[in-house]
Amino acid sequence: MNKDYNIGVFDSGLGGITVLREISKLLPNENIIYFGDTKNVPYGEKTQEEIQILCERIVRFLFTNGCKLIVIACNTASIAAYEYLHKISPIPIVGIINSAIDSIPNNTYKEIGIIGTPFTINSGEYPKKIKERDENLKTYSVGCEKLCPMIEKGWENFSDRRVILADYITRIPKSAEALLLACTHYPLILNDIKDIFEGDILDPGEECAREVFRTLKNHNLLNSKNEKGKIEFYVSGDKDIFQKKAQEFLGYEINKIFKVNI
Known part of the structure; x- marks a missing residue:
């Protein structure tokens, strides 16, 4: 080729x-x-x-x-x-998805949050693959139904965007040290995510x-x-x-x- x-x-x-x-x-x-x-x-x-x-x-x-x-x-x-x-x-x-798993540094975190589309989260693939690599790493997953459509339509056009984003992210316990972005749309709103989540942000790109x-x-x-x-x-x-x-x-x-x- x-x-x-x-x-x-x-x-x-x-x-x-x-x-x-x-x-x-x-x-x-x-x-x-x-x-x-x-x-x-x-x-x-x-x-x-x-x-x-x-x-x-x-x-x-x-x-x-x-x-x-x-x-x-x-x-x-x-x-x-x-x-x-x-x-x-x-x-x-x-x-x-394999890149996303590899973006999690070894032996660094005890707990991480995962946000993605409902399909991604409901599949259970991320906790499963993470457990295969590190059985002691605890995960918290949240399906974010509204985020992807809002980003596609124009994130800044929604006056309640930060309220909606905060509602999803605050479902993850404060004990989570990092947040894995399990949707490639989410880095497009990275600054807003950083304003809400206090730990590390893991972008697989x-x-x-x-x-x-x-x-x-x-x-x-x-x-x-x-x-x-x-x-x-x-x-x-x-x-x-x-x-x-x-x-x-x-x-x-x-x-x-x-x-x-x-």
Whole structure:
């Protein structure tokens, strides 16, 4: 496979740009295609079968458009579809959930909180995987039904956003020393989270970028060119809201976003 091919990154909407940013910082010469399934967001309210169908379409789209590796930059999709996609994909797949577990430093905390979509939290995957690695680490999980849709629609447009956020976070005991962001949308509101939660905030994006590097290296697919890679953006729904929020977070202008129906 051509090393110049793209890294495909996808999410249910905006959240995956938090992972995209970390990948582009670590691997600036890699070409990246980002797909935000803004037409079908949020995934957290869908069934596993529905999520798998949506994810398979996206993977086929990314592979057809010259991707050499695909990142599931969505916790819900990683839990619902990683194993399925891993079996059918002709190229390597990286899921955010393994990176999230690896972002928890060893032997550092006794108790941590986890916030994510209802699907992610109800799956029980995070406590299960954390327990496999550290049976003494106690976890508290809270499903945050309203956060992802609010972030997609424009977080700052909701006057009660901090009240809603505080209601979720304060369900986690004060004894929790760290908070794991088990949804890639949440770093988009990181400052508000830091104002409410007093402990450490664990964002898996950086660890996911390192996993992408390791996977590309192991498959001999790292781009060897010295020039800066290009980034293309595709969405399935509204382009304007995505463009505004993505530009604010990434810190640069996105000249063109393609809307596709897959």
